[in-house]
Amino acid sequence: MKKEKLRLAILFSGGKDSCLALYYAMKYEKVACLITILSENKESYMFHTPNISLVKKQAEAMNLPLIIEKTKGIKEQELIDLERAIKIAIKKYKIQGVVTGALASLYQASRIQKICNKLDIECFNPLWQKDQIELLEEIVNLKFEVIIDGVFAEGLLGFIGKKIDSEFIDAIKKISRIYKINPAGEGGELESFVLDAPFFKKKIKITKSEIIPDKEKGATLMINEVNLENKKR
């Protein structure tokens, strides 16, 4: 007898990791909704990314329901806020598990595992321990369209606003060796934003954006306006 697919929620930040985790989840199970936590704290360990408010547009482009919960981003309080969001997903979308884009962050992964265990649902980390370069190559091969919208370490300024492609991978390999940074940016060195992926029904086109320099060695690409465009079939 064929096993019924699990109903899952994706912890979604709009970046490449949560989008790739979503891709895996869709391959094996049923994605019932996305969950985004909007943190007011720029230093949040768990949730802050530069263009997090655009997840609504991404959810619309994917035609997936989205649960957004706000948090002040105080260390342990944000976990309570995440738990509240997951409880909403359980009630509203009958989810049986949560999927994260965690690669190596033991802080993030173990805290989400604890919440899921408490709520008696599955916790999936399909990118867990994945080689960083393999991850970047995979998103290029799968034809994800991803831009770098935040750089926060030495040597990375030239990547702001650039697309992740084979040229980017070659360059980041060199830079990561020189500056000893994580090439996929899981340590917060790089932030990314997904404009298109195979499961997007529409693609996102940026119509207005600006680069805002950071006090220390970094910059953010603030995306001010976007349009949703039909995709060529």
Place this chain on the structure above:
Amino acid sequence: MILIINLCKEKLHYFEFVKPIEDILKKENIFYETTNKKVNKITLNKYDKIIICGTSLKDEEYLNKLKDFEWIKNYKGKILGICAGMQIICKLFGCKLKKNIDIGMKMVSIKQNFLGISGWNEVYELHNYEISDDYNLERNFIVFSQGSIDAIKHKEKEIYCIMFHPEVRQKEIIVNFAKLE
């Protein structure tokens, strides 16, 4: 050749509990095959080492399939049981499990060389049960960890068990096991 046994009930968990182990072996150019099916004597003859992986907190199906692992008692090769894999091995040798939830990092002291690690180690744990420190454990296994049942070896067989996840930290345990003569 190494056989990796995937215990995961859910396919999506392969990427979290099995693939990281495959990647470690691949990096070292060590040949392996992976199965999620019941193994038989003919299949086992192909392999001189076996790794039984862990699975998710919510997946306890392996505890209902102990009969599928009876071959462990007579297997002549080397076995490494990780988390759920350790629980299966210990149950087969008469040990009991007790509820003890451990999620995240923990300091574990290994009193003597255990597959290349010793002393204090920060390990990653993800389990709902631990092994009871009882007569059957003492009769069958040497305990290498101090104050917790985290690293053990069978007294007569080349069976190694760890409760923590070496594919997350202590990757050298997997490499050292794979390179055992």
